[in-house]
Amino acid sequence: MALKQKSGETAGEAKKRRLVGFAKTDEGVEANKCIKIFLVSSKDEVGAKDGFCIDPMDLNQFFGEDGKIYGYKDLMISIWLSSVSFYAYADISYASAVDGGKGITDLKLALQDIFGEALLEKIDFLQTFSTDSHCVRSIISAGTVLRCYSFNEDAESSDNLSGGSFIEHQVVRMELCSLPVGLLYSRLVPLTFLLIDGSSPIDVTDSKWDIYFVVKKIQSHTGDYDLRLLGFATVYRFYHHPDSTRLRLSQILVLPPYQGKGHGRRLLETVNSVAIAENVYDLTVEEPSEYLQYLRSCFDTLRLLDFEPIKPAINSVASSLRTDFVSKKSCKSLAGPPTHAIEIVRQKLKINKIQFLRCWDILIYLNLDSKDRKIMENFKASISTRVQSDIFDKDTKSKGKHLIEVPNDYDHDMTFVLYCSQSGEESDCLDGMLDGAQADQKQQLNKLVDKQLEDIVEIAEKVSSLRSS
Numbered sequence: 001m002a003l004k005q006k007s008g009e010t011a012g013e014a015k016k017r018r019l020v021g022f023a024k025t026d027e028g029v030e031a032n033k034c035i036k037i038f039l040v041s042s043k044d045e046v047g048a049k050d051g052f053c054i055d056p057m058d059l060n061q062f063f064g065e066d067g068k069i070y071g072y073k074d075l076m077i078s079i080w081l082s083s084v085s086f087y088a089y090a091d092i093s094y095a096s097a098v099d100g101g102k103g104i105t106d107l108k109l110a111l112q113d114i115f116g117e118a119l120l121e122k123i124d125f126l127q128t129f130s131t132d133s134h135c136v137r138s139i140i141s142a143g144t145v146l147r148c149y150s151f152n153e154d155a156e157s158s159d160n161l162s163g164g165s166f167i168e169h170q171v172v173r174m175e176l177c178s179l180p181v182g183l184l185y186s187r188l189v190p191l192t193f194l195l196i197d198g199s200s201p202i203d204v205t206d207s208k209w210d211i212y213f214v215v216k217k218i219q220s221h222t223g224d225y226d227l228r229l230l231g232f233a234t235v236y237r238f239y240h241h242p243d244s245t246r247l248r249l250s251q252i253l254v255l256p257p258y259q260g261k262g263h264g265r266r267l268l269e270t271v272n273s274v275a276i277a278e279n280v281y282d283l284t285v286e287e288p289s290e291y292l293q294y295l296r297s298c299f300d301t302l303r304l305l306d307f308e309p310i311k312p313a314i315n316s317v318a319s320s321l322r323t324d325f326v327s328k329k330s331c332k333s334l335a336g337p338p339t340h341a342i343e344i345v346r347q348k349l350k351i352n353k354i355q356f357l358r359c360w361d362i363l364i365y366l367n368l369d370s371k372d373r374k375i376m377e378n379f380k381a382s383i384s385t386r387v388q389s390d391i392f393d394k395d396t397k398s399k400g401k402h403l404i405e406v407p408n409d410y411d412h413d414m415t416f417v418l419y420c421s422q423s424g425e426e427s428d429c430l431d432g433m434l435d436g437a438q439a440d441q442k443q444q445l446n447k448l449v450d451k452q453l454e455d456i457v458e459i460a461e462k463v464s465s466l467r468s469s
């Protein structure tokens with residue numbers, strides 16, 4: 001890591017400039033505004049500012065409570081991250097560093113919090129392009145190849161082997177507790193910090209962790225080959241009483257240059273095949289991002305559309321929703337899949353109940369005529385019934401429970417608080433507040449239902465286009 005002072009000014013000049021520069025309180029600079037991270041695959045790319053730039057979630061989170069860096073003038077931090085070895089180097093430059101009232105941020109410490117031991121001095125970093133050029137191959141070639149697929153990088157398409165120059169890709173599984181794998185993972189952790197919202201490192205010494213790598217095979221002219229890492233997923237194996245296990249996908253990441261090309265889906269498919277082959281109890285995903293949830297729902301809905309045992313249940317609900325009048329009572333029974341369907345989907349496809357409920361709505365929608373207004377009203381009513389029973393069970397009111405909407409700091413569409421009062425203990429003030437809140441409640445629930453319908457339609461359209469392509 002290099003710290004440079006741009007100008008060769010004298011101490012007197014610098015002091016004078018400081019006085020001018022920080023006459024006002026130091027306002028600091030947001031980390032997001034002065035840090036750039038470049039993904040590089042060769043020595044020649046280091047230093048070039050037109051390389052592939054990573055767009056991190058939020059760098060501010062690593063810099064104090066307000067996400068700002070203090071004490072520097074004209075600060076620029078360029079970080080080069082090697083996509084070959086996953087070591088990094090930070091080039092820090094600024095015109096001057098002075099305490100303008102808020103101290104001087106320790107940049108080295110902050111960057112080490114993100115990059116840990118992967119952060120090297122420039123000379124060592126440049127050397128990794130020769131010393132560690134085969135590190136991915138030397139570690140990952142000891143793993144179990146679970147899937148191979150050929151991929152035409154020009155056409156950005158799939159397993160189809162006709163035409164184009166196809167490159168072999170593999171999905172490889174390894175135990176994280178093996179030392180070399182753990183060391184490689186520790187250099188991937190910064191990427192999880194930068195690209196996965198709320199990510200935290202996992203305990204690599206725990207033997208219940210597996211890591212799945214997606215790699216591409218690069219053939220050299222000598223007939224030898226190398227492996228380039230494109231993405232990975234970490235999966236934890238939980239005990240499930242009495243004699244089973246559950247798999248939970250904890251982190252999944254495809255390096256930005258390779259995203260949107262089908263590698264993430266293949267990783268997910270492979271983990272899923274393992275869950276089925278090993279007959280685990282089910283497979284869950286830890287706090288999926290919105291896009292991962294979308295991808296997962298597309299993938300699971302496609303599988304469920306071909307799953308014969310649930311077809312009669314889907315047809316039965318869809319045909320009821322096609323009738324002219326659906327009573328409130330029947331809406332409740334149409335709002336979700338029957339228990340036997342939930343059970344068989346978990347047993348055979350390893351899809352857990354919550355995920356199946358999401359896909360269920362899409363499956364029903366795909367069986368309805370979306371242009372028929374009456375049918376769509378019935379469908380919306382069934383979704384609304386489920387949303388209400390999910391977050392606001394009418395019965396709870398009679399037990400002294402109330403749902404009120406509260407503002408939040410996180411830009412969620414809405415947050416609800418369930419308030420419980422002992423009978424007769426409600427104050428007039430709270431009664432008034434609840435009346436007001438309940439007046440808004442219907443509107444909020446409608447918003448939630450509309451949002452769910454939007455998501456259902458989006459995934460249903462994607463699934464239809466994937467099936468017809």
Ligand SMILES: CC(=O)SCCNC(=O)CCNC(=O)[C@H](O)C(C)(C)COP(=O)(O)OP(=O)(O)OC[C@H]1O[C@@H](n2cnc3c(N)ncnc32)[C@H](O)[C@@H]1OP(=O)(O)O
Nearest residue numbers: 250251252253254259260261262263264265288289298299
């Ligand atoms: C638990 C967690 O880790 S949450 C955090 C998740 N990770 C991140 O957010 C990190 C940053 N993002 C990423 O790393 C990646 O974008 C991932 C891992 C989320 C997804 O991987 P990608 O390689 O980008 O996705 P991939 O290209 O494989 O799949 C996306 C497409 O496949 C489609 N798809 C889904 N199932 C199928 C299928 N069976 N057949 C064909 N296409 C399918 C999806 O609809 C989607 O297409 P669209 O975006 O054009 O509508």
